[in-house]
Amino acid sequence: MCRGQIPYLPLLVSWVNMEFTPTNWKNMSIKILLLEDDKLFNETLQDFLEEEGFEVDTVLDPYSALDLSYKHPYDLYLFDVNLPYENGFDLLKKLRESGDVTPTIFLTSREDKASLTQGFETGADDYMKKPIDLDELLLRIGALLRRQARKDRVNIGAYVLDIVAKTLYLQDEALEVTQKAVELLVLLVEAKGEVVSSEIIKNRLWAAGQHASDGSLRVYVTQLKKYFPDNIVNVRGIGYKWVS
Numbered sequence: 421m422c423r424g425q426i427p428y429l430p431l432l433v434s435w436v437n438m439e440f441t442p443t444n445w446k447n448m449s450i451k452i453l454l455l456e457d458d459k460l461f462n463e464t465l466q467d468f469l470e471e472e473g474f475e476v477d478t479v480l481d482p483y484s485a486l487d488l489s490y491k492h493p494y495d496l497y498l499f500d501v502n503l504p505y506e507n508g509f510d511l512l513k514k515l516r517e518s519g520d521v522t523p524t525i526f527l528t529s530r531e532d533k534a535s536l537t538q539g540f541e542t543g544a545d546d547y548m549k550k551p552i553d554l555d556e557l558l559l560r561i562g563a564l565l566r567r568q569a570r571k572d573r574v575n576i577g578a579y580v581l582d583i584v585a586k587t588l589y590l591q592d593e594a595l596e597v598t599q600k601a602v603e604l605l606v607l608l609v610e611a612k613g614e615v616v617s618s619e620i621i622k623n624r625l626w627a628a629g630q631h632a633s634d635g636s637l638r639v640y641v642t643q644l645k646k647y648f649p650d651n652i653v654n655v656r657g658i659g660y661k662w663v664s
Contacts, residue, residue, distance in 0.1 A: 452477070453492075455478075456480070457502075513542050615660070616659050
């Protein structure tokens, strides 16, 4: 999959009539990719975040992180900086250059101002120095996700999308649209009129190892056309595009 063809967005887009707090994100399926080469600290962070209700994938090296980032969409990256093979700054630079705008917090033992500057210039959203206070980390995660929700709120005509709940609303009423259909809708809208190939759609909607067929994709397109009959165009032999 070539991310450079369309903006690669995190799952998190908006909440509808919901105040984002530590008590309600346990019902939101927030997915975090944690990259930390200290195995003990990695496990400590994973246990803490999962107890707080997050879904967490953990890796020990940047190559594994890069691989998972292409296979699964995440709401947040937590990256160490001093890593084997390459540092966290280089990894995030690759992700940003590929179009991945997933919110990112660096967790690092580096204390110099040059590293802080490099982290933010690379595209980080926040930067925490070790040792990490877990309660502070939780507060920073909440603040970052709230900012992301406000920034990426998606309104389509009279409709509102809630990607965390994977629900499409009309006048505060939830419509009968499947989760994958909602993910497809966001993918097409954010492509801003560009054609999104069927291959890219399948790679985004189905995880590695899951069976994805053109027939299944057409089912989700049909669901969306019930509400947006004139906005989704089939580009024969290539894919689909959104027409405003």
